[in-house]
Amino acid sequence: MILVTGATGNVGRHVVAQLAGAGLRVRALVRDPGRADLPEGVEAVKGDLTAPETLAPALTGVESVFLVWPGFSGEAARPVVDLVAAHARRVVYLSANAPAGTPTFHADVERLIRGSGINWTFLRPGGFAANTLGWADQIRTGVVRWPYGQASRSLIHEKDIAAVAVHVLTSAGHNGAAYTLSGPARLTQAEQVAVIGRAVGREVRWEDQEPQEAREALLTAWGDAAFVDGALKAWGRLVDEPEEVTPTVERLIGRPALPFEQWAADHVADFR
Template identity: 70%
Template sequence: MNTILVTGATGNVGRHVVSQLAAAGLEVRALVRSPERANLPERVDVVRGDLSAPETLEPALKDVESVFLLWPHVTADGAAEVVTTVAGHARRIVYLSANVADEPVTHYHEIERLIRHSGLGWTFLRPGGFAANTLGWAEEIRRGVVRWPYGQASRSLIHERDIAAVATHVLTSAGHSGATYVLTGPERLTQAEQVRVIGEVAGHDVRWEEQPLEEARERLTAAWGNPAFVESALSAWAGFVAAPEQVTPTVERLLGRPALTFRRWAQDHVADFS
């Protein structure tokens, strides 16, 4: 009973977690919706499953000791059944939460609460902003103008490879039970500066255009479908203008190397913006 189950295994973070665990020679099982399209390392046990249908999770948990949980929705609907199912088979869970998890309005808060009361050993990873979220600007960057609110919001965005490396470390070493790790990149950049860096790396001349708040609210609500989550995000960005996002040393402390810079992230993703 030493298999590690990775959910969200084909996503930005999950794919790296699977690859890093497999490279370390560990028994890895990847839960995916479409195994035929997963394109994961050969030695990985790829199984079909969907967290929206918890009954598909039960077979995937056979002989599993630890679970890496990436919840794919912006509400906690259905999470209680998933956590209960995991608790019936595994011993511990590493949950990819967020640094806003202390806010009761977020689904991260509710899922952490469910896990704390599940009887599982747990570790919460609370990254701040994902550098990968800026992929949403790709089309606008290619056009030369990014229209978004709060250009002066200062963020410490983290590379998904660093999140995965921390998850891998936690899943394969002792001393992390009951720990909550706040993860960030090594530097702060405003959103307008992020656009400039991506443009420089991709070879595009890109300018920032401040988007009116109400227009941004409508756009994000249409995309995310959760007005409360949209308000939480907008409020956070507004706050980062006056009080820049924190930079934590957690990645370097756990991994023994500095966190990867945003420019390094942009270089790793240059094809997405070209």
């Protein structure tokens, strides 16, 4: 039995679907089983990672766990990691390959997992292609205003992260591995917007926004000044120090990582 947390999220829903499609026993941790819309044969169990006392039924009889931590505090994951280690033999943790200087809770969660005694594998994707969904409203207007148009990232399709997770969950030889994942090529943020525009059949132009103006909006959304400032600094660094491109996806699953153009085509409806 494999337990998938974040089972209705961008990555988790693909992990669930791919595992179920392979005929494996899958249990999905969800807040509301009635609204989860899971593939046939997947067992939905109600639970919440931020309320560890709800997790025991989901972990009973589980061998492996795909773990997505939803909070900004890594230390808060301690009781969840302890429970997973007490019930399961292996955890695959969706971590991050964050740009240098970006505040991240993932290092703390990784540390907790290493110290728990459970067999582990860490997946460290860089920029998620799905994060560009944050521009959807602006894409519809034809103009995207955001800082650092020349910041360059190797964005990864969530389907590729899921495919790697499924491979690791269902094959041997990954214990103690930390895999850095990326898309197949770098694109600047301005180029990403142009790709999305072509996919939706609409000309979309980029306008550089002053970082201070973006900071005010991000403070409203995130509420943590240190996190916002660190993120803006890291994004700015990507102008001169582009995100790395790694061959890990192809090495693990036997096909090249999906290009951003494919991701945009898969998400046309989200931008219309």
